[in-house]
Amino acid sequence: MQANIKRPNQCKYVIMTAAHNEEQHIEKTLQSIVSQTVLPECWVIISDNSTDRTDQIIEDYAQRYSFIRFLRVERPQGRSFRSKVLALHHGSKLLENAEYDYIGNVDADLSLDPDYFDKLIAKLEQNARLGIAGGFVHEEFHGKFASRRINSVRNVAHAAQLVRRKCYEVIGGYAVLEYGGEDWYAQIRARMEGWEVRSFPELHIFHHRHTGEGNRRLANCIRLGRLDYAFGSDLGFELLKCARRVREQPYLLGAVVRFGSFFWDSICRKSRPVSKEFMKFLREEQRRRMGFSLRISRSKTSPSISEHASETETA
Secondary structure, eight states, X not given: OGGGOOOGGGSOEEEEEEESSOTTXXXXXXXXXXXXXXXXXXXXXXXXXXXXXXXXXXXXXXXXXXXXEEEEEOOOSSOOHHHHHHHHHHHHGGGTTOOOSEEEEEOTTEXXXXXXXHHHHHHHHHOTTEEXXXXXXXXXXXXXXXXXXXXXXXXXXXXXXXXXXXXXXXXXXXOOOTTOOHHHHHHHHHXXXXXXXXXXXXXXXXXXXXXXXXXXXXXXXXXHHHHHHHHTOOHHHHHHHHHHTTXXXXXXXXXXXXXXXXXXXXXXXXXXXXXXXXXXXXXXXXXHHHHHHHHHHHHTTOHHHHHHHHHHHHO
16 A cells, blocks of 8 residues: 555645635735645636736736636626635636646635645545545634634635545535535535545644624624535534534624524525435434534543543544
8 A cells, every 4th residue: 555655746736716805815825835845736716706906916926837827707796605616616627637636725815834735645645535634724813823713623624625536526526505615515525425534733724814793703603504504404413513602702692693593494494405315414423423522521420431532532
């Protein structure tokens, strides 16, 4: 098996970026990618109907770096969670004849360490069943970057990820969904097909866009509740998830609004964009996690059980 493992610089990867009015941050992203120790075979950057200087900044880099491909997409004004993935679908057409082992996404408001993709490809090459991989997202708090509380080794942020080509083709690429969640959907589909999904804490993604305040946060809570319902999340799991977010801003209200939107859509029996097999798989995963959490909670009263649970969680 070891003989079949390629060195990162022997692997070919391509990435896509959808950018909408990102003049404030996109140059940080551009600098990060052109400074990678292992460069992408091709990087398609799609301007998603930008009206600021985003296009000009991208075109300047595209003239200097031959692996950058620039594409502009016109659409009605405004942001939507569908528009980003639709833009990526437009960009993917420029990769139809490209040779690559891995394909991925990089958001337009982040920066990476120079060896990010070098190390990420090495992780993928070490495990032939690893289908989707990425790093931990870090955001600025009180002047310093710190790992987000919601980071998890079992979930890969869409911000800067790679997907093994075979896995990408099996799951059908990134899905266009009304409430977003294309990264979550891809991970569930990958696990359904027997692929592993993993995020690595030692690989840092520096996210530069600050989270919105006030009504925008509440609107996001409504969207997330509807997204959870749309994917078919288990009711008990959703309740526990929202309870864990009581201390996130907006305190208490955000968790209540998120669960309320989930419950309302449940009462209204709104249609879902996923298959019954998808919902069954997701709910089984969530119930196993709830059972595991319960065992961990009980183990606190038993040292011998606690030691066993810790080993299981690490594995």
